Amino acid sequence: MGRETYTGDVAFELRGHLGIITLNRPRAVNALTQLMCESMLVQLQDWAEDDRVLQVLIRGAGDRGLCAGGDVASLYQEMVALQKQDGGGILPTGVPGYAAEFASETFLANEYALNLAIAEYPKPYIALMDGLVLGGGIGVSAHGSHRIVTERTRAGMPETTIGFCPDVGGTWLLSRAPGQLGLHAGLTGSHLDAADAIALGLADVEVSGERLPELTQALSAEPVEAVLPRFTRSSAASTLESSRGWIDQAYAEPSVEGVLQRLGELAVSQEAAAAAAKSLREKSPVSLKVAHRAIRDAEELTLPVALQAEFTIAVHMLRSSDFREGIRAQIIDKDRAPRWSPAEIHEVDAELVETYFTAVPGHRLADRQSL
Numbered sequence: 187m188g189r190e191t192y193t194g195d196v197a198f199e200l201r202g203h204l205g206i207i208t209l210n211r212p213r214a215v216n217a218l219t220q221l222m223c224e225s226m227l228v229q230l231q232d233w234a235e236d237d238r239v240l241q242v243l244i245r246g247a248g249d250r251g252l253c254a255g256g257d258v259a260s261l262y263q264e265m266v267a268l269q270k271q272d273g274g275g276i277l278p279t280g281v282p283g284y285a286a287e288f289a290s291e292t293f294l295a296n297e298y299a300l301n302l303a304i305a306e307y308p309k310p311y312i313a314l315m316d317g318l319v320l321g322g323g324i325g326v327s328a329h330g331s332h333r334i335v336t337e338r339t340r341a342g343m344p345e346t347t348i349g350f351c352p353d354v355g356g357t358w359l360l361s362r363a364p365g366q367l368g369l370h371a372g373l374t375g376s377h378l379d380a381a382d383a384i385a386l387g388l389a390d391v392e393v394s395g396e397r398l399p400e401l402t403q404a405l406s407a408e409p410v411e412a413v414l415p416r417f418t419r420s421s422a423a424s425t426l427e428s429s430r431g432w433i434d435q436a437y438a439e440p441s442v443e444g445v446l447q448r449l450g451e452l453a454v455s456q457e458a459a460a461a462a463a464k465s466l467r468e469k470s471p472v473s474l475k476v477a478h479r480a481i482r483d484a485e486e487l488t489l490p491v492a493l494q495a496e497f498t499i500a501v502h503m504l505r506s507s508d509f510r511e512g513i514r515a516q517i518i519d520k521d522r523a524p525r526w527s528p529a530e531i532h533e534v535d536a537e538l539v540e541t542y543f544t545a546v547p548g549h550r551l552a553d554r555q556s557l
Contacts (some may be wrong), residue, residue: 194221198229198246201407203240205233209326211499212248215258217235218322220293226326227300234308241310241401244326251317251328251340258348261290262513265504288504294353295551297322298493301355305329305489310410314402315339315383316395325354328388330488332410335380335421336395341388344375349470349512351477351499352544358476358492361484363387365430366437371475372481373437373445374465376477379427385424392421432456442466442474442531470508470524471531476542501549502542 195216197208207226209216233239239454246252268288280291304311304326312515313327314334319341322502327333335341343352343360352360354370360368363386371378371386383389393401406411426433436448436459446463453460466474484492507527515524528534 193362194225195219196222196225196319198225199412200238201402204402204406205229205236205239206243206402207242207246209244209253210247212246212250214257215250215254215318216246216248216252216323217254217328218258218297219257220289220296223293223297223300225304226371227296229272230303230307239309240386241312243312243314243405244316244330245314245398245402249317251323251338252313252315252319253323254318255321255323255344258513259517262476262510264290265510265513288501290504291501291549294500295425297325297354298497298526298551300330300488301325302493305355308329312405314398315382315389316398317342319383320344321356321378322354324356324359324388328359329355332400332414332416332427333389333391335383335389335392336398337380337392338395339380339389340377341381342375342377343372344377346373346469346473346477347375347512348516349473349506349508349510349526350503351473351480351496353496355489355493355496357477357480357484357496358487358489359388360386361492365434366432367430367433369424369437369478369481370462371426372477373442373469374462375469376465379422380425381421381424381477382531384421384486385427391418393417394419418427429458432459433462436462442471442478445478446531470512470526471528471534472506472508472526472538472542473503473512474531475534475539476503479539479543488552496541497551498545498549499542501546502544 195211197210211217233242266459269391287348310332311330313330315327317338319327321343343356345352360372367386380392394528401417432452436445436452439445439448446466449459449463453463511524515521
């Protein structure tokens with residue numbers, strides 16, 4: 187029998203030689219909170235030093251998915267409260283007199299610490315990427331050593347839809363996808379099925395969703411290298427992989443404006459290119475340009491450095507109008523009609539983009555992580 191401990195909205199179980207993490211907020215599709223991230227980081231550190239634990243597995247409670255991301259509704263409430271505190275104005279980071287400190291910054295710092303701990307974990311870390319695996323869900327799964335998708339998987343980094351930028355190491359992961367697939371996925375925020383997730387390098391193998399309980403039980407007694415071959419099945423062809431021709435042509439352009447122009451030209455013969463262009467025009471123009479640069483920059487960065495770059499961007503975006511507006515439109519009011527500022531791509535100049543990459547004193551991840 188396993189030994190089970192509950193800490194808030196995440197459960198930990200030792201079953202045989204398998205440490206099991208269960209994200210336990212099924213009504214919220216297991217959206218991550220600060221306490222969940224802190225608890226997981228502490229438990230992973232304990233299991234790393236526990237000789238009884240040979241490998242670790244993460245899964246989501248309920249039938250909707252592993253994790254739909256971070257608890258952005260809580261971020262929204264904090265942003266609204268601090269906006270009122272500042273008299274309704276939007277003050278950028280570093281402005282004298284900006285007294286408010288975002289508690290969310292500590293959450294993000296600990297979440298990124300968790301992502302790095304997973305990537306560097308000394309034991310096999312097995313992620314069951316079943317159902318929705320979005321944003322923060324990618325952070326707790328795609329950095330693992332063994333990443334398993336199913337026919338129900340819908341993965342992705344949809345941050346540009348809510349006026350944010352791919353984070354949790356997402357820029358680093360997307361920058362390493364074949365050709366321009368990562369940039370396309372990061373800017374459009376599109377959902378990926380099992381085959382697409384594998385093609386992008388966000389997952390490794392596909393297993394039937396019905397066999398996940400059997401797989402978990404087998405992992406409690408045998409090493410993952412011995413178990414997985416018995417459960418792995420062939421995936422269907424990746425739609426994204428088959429679209430490399432037009433995707434690589436369009437996203438090789440050095441600017442977002444260039445990408446949109448090229449997509450418009452390709453749309454004459456490629457319906458999917460027209461759909462991509464339409465999707466980009468619905469996103470936050472600031473987010474698109476920041477994400478474009480961040481993913482490109484990450485090609486040359488280590489994961490720790492990329493996470494620091496993402497944290498710097500996040501600190502600025504917490505104080506931006508687009509992030510607050512994106513959450514309002516998609517999650518709070520659900521009118522799907524965000525009012526971006528600036529509203530057009532050409533209005534976002536290089537100087538504005540640069541502000542999101544400007545280091546903020548006192549905001550180094552190494553200094554901010556509390557664990």
